[in-house]
Amino acid sequence: MDSEQPIGHVRAWLRVVSADDGGPPAGVTDGHLPSWGVGQRLSGDGLLAGAPITIEDAERIAPGETGLVRIHPTSWDAWADVRPGERIPMLEGPRIVGIAEVVEVVRGAGSAGQLDDADFVREQYASTAPLETRIAVWHPGADGRTPQDVALAALAAVTPSRLLEVGSGTGAFAARCAHELRCHLTALDSSPDMVAATRSHGVEAVLGDVQDLPFDDGSFDAAVAAWMLYHVSDRDRALGELARVLRGSGRLIAITNGRRQLADLYDLVGGEKLDSSFSSENGGQQLERHFSRVERFDVEPIARFADRDAAAAYLASLGRERLAARLPELEEPLVARGQTTVFVADK
Numbered sequence: 001m002d003s004e005q006p007i008g009h010v011r012a013w014l015r016v017v018s019a020d021d022g023g024p025p026a027g028v029t030d031g032h033l034p035s036w037g038v039g040q041r042l043s044g045d046g047l048l049a050g051a052p053i054t055i056e057d058a059e060r061i062a063p064g065e066t067g068l069v070r071i072h073p074t075s076w077d078a079w080a081d082v083r084p085g086e087r088i089p090m091l092e093g094p095r096i097v098g099i100a101e102v103v104e105v106v107r108g109a110g111s112a113g114q115l116d117d118a119d120f121v122r123e124q125y126a127s128t129a130p131l132e133t134r135i136a137v138w139h140p141g142a143d144g145r146t147p148q149d150v151a152l153a154a155l156a157a158v159t160p161s162r163l164l165e166v167g168s169g170t171g172a173f174a175a176r177c178a179h180e181l182r183c184h185l186t187a188l189d190s191s192p193d194m195v196a197a198t199r200s201h202g203v204e205a206v207l208g209d210v211q212d213l214p215f216d217d218g219s220f221d222a223a224v225a226a227w228m229l230y231h232v233s234d235r236d237r238a239l240g241e242l243a244r245v246l247r248g249s250g251r252l253i254a255i256t257n258g259r260r261q262l263a264d265l266y267d268l269v270g271g272e273k274l275d276s277s278f279s280s281e282n283g284g285q286q287l288e289r290h291f292s293r294v295e296r297f298d299v300e301p302i303a304r305f306a307d308r309d310a311a312a313a314y315l316a317s318l319g320r321e322r323l324a325a326r327l328p329e330l331e332e333p334l335v336a337r338g339q340t341t342v343f344v345a346d347k
């Protein structure tokens, strides 16, 4: 079977129960389809999920032996909580015929754990509340700067008179840019609620998709895409569109997060983060395909969580209630470091 399914897989050491103790007499081979005891339902009974396995570096795991396998969930729903080190019983009927010790959880492009999953993006931004919950925890880092301060300085350097912000969210940054840069700002967002929120700041805002911008070539001197390109499935197209609507030598500011973003928080709950397809680590290469000069400025803002509830609300705002439930009580407020990059890309 194809081991590179777009949804990803769970790698694990699988110990197959010996035949004397009720294990499968022939052992297991590729494509074996057992049930897995992946957790507890709220009612307290076991949650079972069917998922086939493939075996790495062997043709078969004999009864009583251990081998490295990939388990292939068809959806992450039941597997959302599974993490490295966990031992998952493999069942056939009511009988436990193996134990898989998880080595790593690899989420693929089609997984529900992707920031660019269209359903996730639609639900996330159907109202402003989840985004506002997250924005509220952020503060400047040790150097006193926020990523927005750095972005604003890079915009001011090119004195734009026509500025575009795509994925404007609540509109707070758009309003700040319009005021501090004294330019005409047009905002665009794919969520009707975000468009309404942006308009409430007195900023012109339209409903639209960055992958298909409703503007003529060369309409803007500069553009901003802040924490939004990782939500876009065809980023090459979106970046092509942004380059198209900028005038010659126009400037794009793209802000995103890196792998270490909020590691202090995620380490507490042992959960992997949602996969980002446009990050501090890979954003530069993507921009270089459409812009002649790309510079980066790394900023480390901090997030403050007053107590466990505040940290839980943050995780829940991303639909990650299962991780939130794992948070320990906090004896003091949690200060978690951010890892943000402001890319400055010139056409």
Ligand SMILES: C[S@@+](CC[C@H](N)C(=O)[O-])C[C@H]1O[C@@H](n2cnc3c(N)ncnc32)[C@H](O)[C@@H]1O
Residues within 6 Å of the ligand: 121, 125, 131, 135, 166, 167, 168, 169, 170, 173, 188, 189, 190, 191, 194, 208, 209, 210, 211, 225, 226, 227, 228, 231, 232
């Ligand atoms: C994480 S929020 C960031 C909002 C704002 N830039 C900020 O810094 O607070 C991402 C925003 O991008 C919008 N968005 C997601 N995909 C989009 C797309 N394809 N085209 C336009 N906007 C999009 C969402 O609706 C949401 O408002």
